[in-house]
Amino acid sequence: MAATVLTSLSTSPMVLQPSSAPTVPEAANRGWKEVLSASYSSSTSGNWSWDASDQSVPSTPSPPLSNDSNKNFLLSSNNDDISDDIHESTHFMFEDPIPRKRKNSMKVMFKCLWKNCEKVLSTSSGIQRHIRTMHLGRNSDSDYSDGEEDFYYSEIEVNMDSLTEGLSSLTPTSPTTTAPPPVFPSLLVDVPHSEHIEVTGPHSHAPSLLSQSAPSTLCHIRTDHAYQATAPVTVPVVPELVGVGNTNGTGPLTETSNGISVSWQSPPVNFKGVPGPVNHVRPVSTGEKRQPAISTHTAVTKSHAFVTPATKATPGTRKPRGEAKKCRKVYGMEKKDMWCTACRWKKACQRFTD
DNA sequence: GCTGCCGGGGT
DNA sequence: ACCCCGGCAGC
Structure with a gap:
């Protein structure tokens, strides 16, 4: 044999x-x-x-x-x-x-x-x-x-x-x-x-x-x-690949066009990636390079219509709350290390902007 | 009470 | 710049 x-x-x-x-x-x-x-x-x-x-x-x-x-x-x-x-x-x-x-x-x-x-x-x-x-x-x-x-x-x-x-x-x-x-x-x-x-x-x-x-x-x-x-095959690239234009209410699991379910809620320890709106400054993971001719993007962008707070302008100084769930809500206190830095510092959330 | 985040302070 | 937190207002 x-x-x-x-x-x-x-x-x-x-x-x-x-x-x-x-x-x-x-x-x-x-x-x-x-x-x-x-x-x-x-x-x-x-x-x-x-x-x-x-x-x-x-x-x-x-x-x-x-x-x-x-x-x-x-x-x-x-x-x-x-x-x-x-x-x-x-x-x-x-x-x-x-x-x-x-x-x-x-x-x-x-x-x-x-x-x-x-x-x-x-x-x-x-x-x-x-x-x-x-x-x-x-x-x-x-x-x-x-x-x-x-x-x-x-x-x-x-x-x-x-x-x-x-x-x-x-x-x-x-x-x-x-x-x-x-x-x-x-x-x-x-x-x-x-x-x-x-x-x-x-x-x-x-x-x-x-x-x-x-x-x-x-x-x-x-x-x-x-x-x-x-790339560890999973997370760091995911937010970009998935093109999470809106994470609000979509939950942690996202499915690519490949049918691959990925979770950006399980990032590496030092994860600073931002699965948030596209206008957010996306931290580039180390070693990440973009391939020139081949698009890896899957257009999964959903335009999210946030209610403009203009109609609700409070007489006071504070602007009304956004409707988006922030890191605190999304991840919870137990996963605080997954919050964006702003949320961790009790600043305006950078990941789930309004 | 929970949440978001401004303002301010410490390093 | 980074980090933390008291405190306030919206919900």
Whole structure:
């Protein structure tokens, strides 16, 4: 059984073998294979599982794999080194899938996901160079540090024999899949529900919360956004994503267009985010960068008609109370640390303005 | 009584 | 600037 699996693994995917494909000599492949075999034979099934808890830090797999090449894999910005980076990173990220050409006529292509760009190139370095030069307006040789460059492209698999439909070939057991072999079953399972990954779409919602930076099988979005790589998947981005134009009376749970229920009532400890009206100054979470061409917004803005207090102008000095529930009411005394600072200081609420 | 927040004080 | 709170007015 194990031998069968090993055999199928070692002969299957070429995974990410972008520009190096034509240049990697057979000897190198053989070396890979040996490494692979050794790795696989020495590993138990436990090594094959992908800890779901790591999804919160998608670009950094499990601790034992402490290697910067991991980072390079996702954030590599020096495309001249990408071959080495990927070579190295795939080595440990996928527990050494073989970067070897498949026997069948599957071919991995790289499709640019920028808006209105259908560019498809055969190498990742090529697509990165394309993105860099065409979309980012950079010279291909400019050196950017890790995590500062944006690449949005998908890795698509072209079957020369018969074009498989959609993601149907993503099943872990499918022998026709390229890229990460059933090493990450959970990832593969995740693929369908990260619907933002579209092979055919001109753009995708790549930096979605669900985006798993780890490569999926048929295609994966490769980005460098710090927030994507480090966002704890849930809260900090949520207020913005959800576009909570009105939190008054809507309750803590909001549903995105993806059908994802999110709660901005469970922010991190130091949460200073403001799920309040759009005119409020939104504190930018650390590392948050905006993706240029891909909109992550879901227009859930509800215009809230506050009654203008003009008709009710009190003769006194105080303006009449707003109708909006303030932090005190919304969160309650027990969650005082979730109040906006103004409320905490007994000032006019900044989050739920009138 | 609860709530929102002004005004003022402390650091 | 940040933080706290007494006290007042609206509800």
